[in-house]
Amino acid sequence: MKATALAIPDVMLLEPKVFGDDRGFFFESFNHAQIETALGRKVNFVQDNHSRSAKNVLRGLHYQIRQPQAKLVRVVLGEVFDVAVDIRKSSHTFGRWVGQILSAENKRQMWVPEGFAHGFVVLSETAEFLYKTTDYWAPEHERCIVWNDTNLAINWPIDGDPVVSAKDAEGAAFQAAEVYA
Template identity: 55%
Template sequence: MNPSKLQLTPTDIHDVFVVEPKVFGDERGWFTESFNAIDFANAIGSNISFVQDNHSFSRQWTLRGLHYQLEQTQGKLVRVVSGSVFDVAVDIRQDSPTYGKWVGVELSAENHKQLWIPPGLAHGFLVLSETAEFLYKTTDYYLPKSEACLLWNDQTVGIKWPLPAGISPNMNAKDAAGLSWDAAPKF
């Protein structure tokens, strides 16, 4: 890895990293190489193949997640290209030293940070800005029949979402009906 191109910062969850590509700027604006397969593989110590790119647009206080797939599990490299989100990963790998823990990172168009979430974690995000565009690469294809959803506000997990007092998140019925920690299937 060329350390001047990519910085990797470990989080409190085993194998989850904040990825910061080098941003080159001047009076004209800026440029960044948002993904380079060789640099990424060297940085995380594994050759990862991405097969699908997804792009979502959401309004403020929209909460999406906490999603995962039981088959065709997906690793995700996530980033924001407009606005900002509070991005969350929950470790549901029973053999992991950080099983049951969660991490949250603010990702924004301004900070250029990305989050690498390996397979075996539940993932979701809360939109902090007026709107946000969220992009993510996945290591396997989406398989609707294998999707599971962990309840966003499960007391056992205890995620501290940065919601202002009196604000409830906007979410679809599927996410609002997520499974409790005890009921959710694990890896």
């Protein structure tokens, strides 16, 4: 597995070694020891999530203010632009974001650590998105930063307006959002 730190070094792009021939392909999508080595830390995943979305659906920017979740995300069908926003007030990258295209074709995964808001937009006709989390979903602690916050200025690679849920459309402005210390 190849691990590359992104512009915010705590966020990592993970690329598995893929073995392919005329029959198809094989790769390890998760190997606990390799993930911990790549990240340089212990991880304990407790929940797997799977979503399916249509083109231009944008989900996010989500986080849990208590019971923060680190996420290991990947796409098994289609293509998304995946984003992580640093919302750790004590971080020198506070308020910055990184984004990567994840697809079934490139088989890349992104590690989004605790202390980050996370979201993605679907670039293909449909996409299936899988992610492992290090803590359980706790709706009472879930928060959302509005996807088009002008202070964050995320460059979502879509034409027109995305399709968002009512909850995501009413997300907090970054300046007013609850953040981590």
